[in-house]
Amino acid sequence: MIVEALDFPRERVADLLARLRGRGETLATAESLTAGLVAAALTDVAGSSAVVRGGLVVYATDLKAELAGVDPELLAERGAVDPEVAAMLAAGARTRCGADWGVGLTGVAGPEPQDGVEPGVVHVGVAGPEARSVRSVRLDGDRHRVRAAAVRVALEHVAELVR
Template sequence: MILDALGVPFAQVAGLIETLRGRGETVATAESLTAGLVSAALTEVPGSSAVVRGGLVVYATDLKDRLAGVDPGLLAEHGAVHPDVACQLAAGASDRCGADWGVGLTGVAGPDPQDGVAPGTVHLGFSGPNGVEVRTEVLGGDRHAVRAAAVRVALEHFAGMLR
């Protein structure tokens, strides 16, 4: 149901869950612009409870610090939509939820810019056994299209990291 609405193939997410299960690893999320859609997509797969530890919806800027541990100085200097924020969201999700992997998303779904950042700008952070990495995307469309594409890109990239 969620996967269909986001345009995410069930088989892709099921494969990601199975890969994590086979490796004995877990994942957690910290999501801003997607407000829990990545966690919802992951948990649509039966048996996902074996690998999905949890997720943080940190839509408000102050919650990025309080719940996910993002440096308040970083938020004050650069705002909530920044590559380093995505990295710290990912690391915070992993740390706060006790997971092997963390996925963090922040961006601007639109229709208006936020803190001078254009709509469609999305930063995806990934924290895992080999460190933290970030990917930045500029996605097109309305709010729904940007949010759905952010989920698809995050899941595709995460699946690629696990291969």
């Protein structure tokens, strides 16, 4: 139900989970603008509990530091919507949840800018055993569309790195 609502093929999520399960690897999330939608999409697939360790919803800036381990100085200097923040969210999800892979998302869904960053700007970080990557995108649409597209970008990015 969640995956279809986000217009992301359930088979692709199931394939990602199967690849991770086959390798004996786990995944965790730290989400800001998506507020748990990535974790919800992952756990919408039967058998996901063998792979998904958990997730952090760090909507408030202070929680990015307190729960996910993002450097408070980085947050003060650059704000919460920054590629390095996404990378640190991914690393924090991985370490704080004891997972092999972490994915972190930050961005602005709108309708108003946040800290001078326009709606639609999204940064997705992924941290894995031998991979660390950040993808930054500019997404169009209203708040719902930006958040749904951010979930798709995150799932695609993780899937590419897990291959």
